[in-house]
Amino acid sequence: MAPSFNDENSLFNFVVKDGNGVKGLVDSGLTEVPGRYIQPPHQRINKQQAATALPENMAIDLSELDGPNHDQVVKAIAHAAETLGFFQVVNHGVPLKLLDSLKVSAHQFFSQPAEKKAAYLKAVSPSPIVKYGTSFVPEVEKALEWKDYISMVYTNDSDALEFWPNECKEVALEYIKTSKEMVKRLLQELIGNLxxxxxxxxxESLMGLRMVNMNFYPTCPNPELTVGVGRHSDMGTLTVLLQDGIGGLYVKKGENSSSGNEEWIEIPPIDGALVINIGDSLQIVSNGRYKSAEHRVRTTSSASRVSVPIFNLPLPVAKIGPLPELVARDGVARYRELLxxxxxxxxxxxxxxxxxxxDFAAIN
Structure with a gap:
């Protein structure tokens, strides 16, 4: 019989403080979503109302950057960065076998007993570069997200091999290392296009901090009431995301914030592809020319889903602000410079x- 979580404190302690996560809730035999996870109606995701972005229009072949189609490929990348803020890439240089191993490793990590995962909770983790948790910032959220995660900051190879979890450290490290050249090339082309x-x-200072997450979205008894991740944009420069085959990633089309006119597009999984999305830092650096993508994740009752993003971020000590050449050309700085x-x-x-x-960086 499933334990009762009518008391919000007992639920919070079980899921967040004790490290059982959402998976612990599901494993307990839960048949309906606790109230703390029920999103207000305007935050819920209506799958029927979302458009699907057709794969053939979304996948960019990066191998063509070194051929006669270079200019057309750059144009496609820049157009995606200026509009949706999302695109998918194939022939990206990250081995396809590694992508499969990443998904397997994510499932292996999250299928462990709760106490094994809880060893990486922030308060007890063996290193500040590894953190296991649930939702986003559960202490300040009105409604929690239906997601558990392990986050691994890359400092150097030896730290990663010593402190990252055994179940996933080697494949996660390889993922970061094999994607670095692709990220640098994309950033070079996007800045060059400006x-x-x-x-x-x-x-390097714009992509000098790298962090790989493994996200786990357990099956949900009431997916229509919950979200896996709420609507947000990423804070970094470029995010590289591996989806599994289940789907559920939605991107907002355009920046119209009027809830009555929003259009959301589902980014369908493409076998062997990686999803790239523009982060806030690149929107700031480009003085608003490139758009960070507002996105969110739906839950499902059919199967547990994993995703593995790499967040490529500026160094913490780096100053981010609009490039001076763009401010001179645009005649206005839309964002302030800050660390x-x-x-x-x-x-x-x-x-x-x-x-x-x-808004924290915007000049109004």
Whole structure:
């Protein structure tokens, strides 16, 4: 018989503080979603009302960057960055076998007993570069997200091999290392498209902090009442995301914030592809030319889903602000210059709320 979680404190302690996570709730035999997970109606995801972005229009072949179609490929990447903020890439240089191993490793990590995962809770983790948790910032959220995660910050190979969980450390490290050149190339092409030249050290400072997450979305008895991840944009420069075959990732089309006119597009999984999305830092650096993508994740009752993002972020000590050449050309700076650490502190201090995180840097 499933335990009762009518008391919000007992639910919070079980899921968050004790590290059982959403998976612990599901494993307990839960047949309906506890009230703390029920989203207000305007935050719920109506699958029927979302458009599906056709795969053939979304997958960009990165191998063609080195051929005669280079300019057309850059144009496609830039167009996606200026509009939806999301695109998918194939022939990206990350081995397909590794992508399969990542999904298997994610399931292996989350299928462990709760006490094994709880060893990485923030308060007891052997290192600040590894954190296991649930939802986003559960202490400040009115409604919790139906998601557990393990987050691993990359400092160097030896730290990763020593502190990251055994179930996933080798494949996660390989994922970060094999994707680095792709991320650098995409950033070079996007900055070049703005007709600005950045030297390698400046480029590196925009992607010098890398963090890989493994996200786990357990089956949900009432998916229509919940979200896996609430609407938000990522804080970094570029995010590389591996989806499994289940789907459930939605991106908002355009920046119209009027809830009556919103259009959401489902990003369908494409076998062997990686999803790329623009983060807030690149929107700031490009003075608003490139758009960070507002996105969210639906839950499902049919199967547990995993996703594995790499967040490529500026170094915490890096200053982020509109590139001076763009400010001179545009005649206005739309964002102030600030340390990325300040932006990051603000981002993690608030619940997900669309692209509100950008207001922290915006010049009104």
């Amino acid at each position: 007709e600005v030249n950045l030297d390698d050290s400046r480029l 990325f650490q300040e932006y990051m502190n603000n981002f993690f201090g608030n619940a997900h709320e669309g692209k509100k995180s950008l």
